[in-house]
Amino acid sequence: MTEPWLLGRYEIVAELGKGAMGVVYRANDPMLNRILAIKTINTEEAGHEGMAEYEARFYTEAKAAGSLNHPNIIIIYDIGKSGHLVYMAMEYIEGHELRELLAQGQSLPVVQAVDVAAQVGEGLAYAHQHQVVHRDIKPANIMITPEGRAKIADFGIARMRSSETRTQTGVIMGSPKYISPEQVVGKRADHRSDIFSLGVILYECLTGSTPFNGEGLSALMYQITNHDPAPPSSANPQVPVMLDYIIAKVLAKAPEARYQSAADFANDLRECRLQMETGQQGTGPALLTTRPPIPVAPQAATAPIAQSPGGKSGEEDAPAPSPTKGISRAFDSQEATQRLMRQIGADGTTEFVSTKSISATSISRDRALRPGERPWGQRENVIMAATVGAAVVIATVIALV
Numbered sequence: 001m002t003e004p005w006l007l008g009r010y011e012i013v014a015e016l017g018k019g020a021m022g023v024v025y026r027a028n029d030p031m032l033n034r035i036l037a038i039k040t041i042n043t044e045e046a047g048h049e050g051m052a053e054y055e056a057r058f059y060t061e062a063k064a065a066g067s068l069n070h071p072n073i074i075i076i077y078d079i080g081k082s083g084h085l086v087y088m089a090m091e092y093i094e095g096h097e098l099r100e101l102l103a104q105g106q107s108l109p110v111v112q113a114v115d116v117a118a119q120v121g122e123g124l125a126y127a128h129q130h131q132v133v134h135r136d137i138k139p140a141n142i143m144i145t146p147e148g149r150a151k152i153a154d155f156g157i158a159r160m161r162s163s164e165t166r167t168q169t170g171v172i173m174g175s176p177k178y179i180s181p182e183q184v185v186g187k188r189a190d191h192r193s194d195i196f197s198l199g200v201i202l203y204e205c206l207t208g209s210t211p212f213n214g215e216g217l218s219a220l221m222y223q224i225t226n227h228d229p230a231p232p233s234s235a236n237p238q239v240p241v242m243l244d245y246i247i248a249k250v251l252a253k254a255p256e257a258r259y260q261s262a263a264d265f266a267n268d269l270r271e272c273r274l275q276m277e278t279g280q281q282g283t284g285p286a287l288l289t290t291r292p293p294i295p296v297a298p299q300a301a302t303a304p305i306a307q308s309p310g311g312k313s314g315e316e317d318a319p320a321p322s323p324t325k326g327i328s329r330a331f332d333s334q335e336a337t338q339r340l341m342r343q344i345g346a347d348g349t350t351e352f353v354s355t356k357s358i359s360a361t362s363i364s365r366d367r368a369l370r371p372g373e374r375p376w377g378q379r380e381n382v383i384m385a386a387t388v389g390a391a392v393v394i395a396t397v398i399a400l401v
Contacts, residue, residue, distance in 0.1 A: 005085055010038055026092065029077075036077060039154075040087045058086050064132045065090075065155040072123030074143070093151055098201070099139035105208040107225070110238050113205035114273045116142070119150035120198055121266030122381065126151075128191040128262060135189045136196035138175040176217060177210045181225045181253050192255040195262050199250030202269075206243065207235040225253065242272050285352045306388045 005012040011028040013035075015092050018024070022041035026338070029036055041058050066076040078089040088298030096208065098116065100110065108116070120142060134141075134155055180196040203211045214220035229251065231244040239401045246268055252258045259265040 007038060007082050007085065008041070008078075010036070010087075010089060012038065016203065027089070035092050037090050037092045038087050039090065040085045043084050043086060047344070049105070055086055058088070061155050062088055067130055068127055068132060068155075070123050070126040071149065072119050072151055073127065074151050084393060091151075093143045093145060093153075095143050095145040097140050098142040098144055098150070098205075099142065101201070102139055102204060107208035107236060108205045110206060110236070110240075110243070111273060111276060112148075113149070113202060114243070114269050114276075116144065116150045116205065117202040118266045118269040118273070120152060120201070121195075121269065123150070123152045124191070124194050124198065125262040125266060127155075128194070133189060133191050134194050135183075136178075137194050137201065138178045139201060140175075155332060160321045162198070176220055180255075182255060184221045184224050190255070191262065192258050192260065195250060195259050195265055196255075198262070199247060199258075203232055203247055204228065206232040206239050206247075209235070228316060230267070240272070240276060246272065370396065 007025075007027070009029070009031060011030060012025045013028055014026045016024045016026050016037065023038055025038045025040070027036055027038045028034070041054060062076060065073070066079070069075060074093060075091040076088060077091070080087055080089075087327040093101050120137070124134065124137070132155065134152065136154065137152070141152060141154045143153055145151070146240070151397075178197045180189065180202045182192040183193055200210055200212070212220055212223040212227060215222045231238040231239075232247055233241065233244050250258055250265060259268075
């Protein structure tokens with residue numbers, strides 16, 4: 001019988017896959033009688049000059065991921081080095097990569113897509129609270145168990161925001177289709193870049209394709225920084241309008257216009273799912289955070305609400321309902337709403353054009369008049385009659401002279 005290959009104290013059982021930075025094995029821990037996954041990096045493949053950087057990045061990953069303990073994040077048990085191999089022992093997950101579920105342009109059922117994105121959002125919220133930014137959120141780094149639990153894997157280029165490591169300007173770290181606009185231009189990726197990447201994944205889960213699909217890297221980078229994708233409901237009629245608004249906000253080009261925390265994003269997705277399943281609003285459990293919310297940049301003041309000619313405000317003068325339909329206040333984004341409206345067009349449905357800066361009265365002026373209804377009030381009619389009379393008198397005087 002062939003003796004198992006040992007890596008440290010771990011018995012290597014089989015190879016699970018290869019990534020850009022190393023190989024992942026299925027292994028056994030004989031001391032705890034536990035099956036786990038071992039991720040390795042061959043530092044020799046980086047060359048003599050890059051060996052130290054590779055190894056340092058690997059230990060950075062271990063330091064970042066090893067501090068996280070959350071149901072939606074793969075647990076790190078141990079790290080070590082054996083010869084030219086550095087390795088990390090982690091939780092072994094029975095299941096499939098989300099990438100496999102999206103193979104060949106397949107989409108997920110809307111409820112499942114929302115649930116997966118909400119779970120990943122909750123895991124990211126926990127990581128961000130502990131100052132860890134993943135920076136490479138993509139379907140290949142999300143595992144789905146047979147029970148439907150989503151788990152984030154491979155904090156391979158994760159960054160401790162408090163660490164002293166730096167990324168060279170212009171060097172893109174992450175998978176091109178899922179990176180944020182600020183990553184494209186070489187700016188520092190913070191927690192909002194993870195949120196953008198998760199929004200791209202949700203769009204792909206709903207439609208079967210990513211929102212940015214330029215031919216070639218340059219065209220793709222241009223789309224990410226300049227192109228506003230069509231609402232997912234245009235490709236999948238099963239997607240509710242609420243999700244169109246959520247997607248419009250999470251894919252905003254400017255980080256300050258997006259969700260400012262993954263917890264807010266996850267809460268809105270949970271609320272959206274609740275409304276899809278029950279039609280009820282506001283009864284879903286909110287994701288608790290252990291830190292104060294990240295401050296949001298102040299928004300421009302809205303225009304005053306129009307009033308009726310008599311100065312009295314009736315029911316028709318009240319602001320129209322917010323298009324967020326009861327989801328969290330953090331969703332409120334004029335920029336995202338206006339961008340979505342440019343995409344779907346105002347079909348005459350006032351429900352979707354209502355914002356805090358547009359009154360019900362101003363919207364109602366665009367509709368057809370009812371039988372017997374006049375377009376102007378009494379004051380406007382008097383002014384018009386007086387103007388016409390004065391014009392007639394002046395014309396008569398001119399003719400007599």
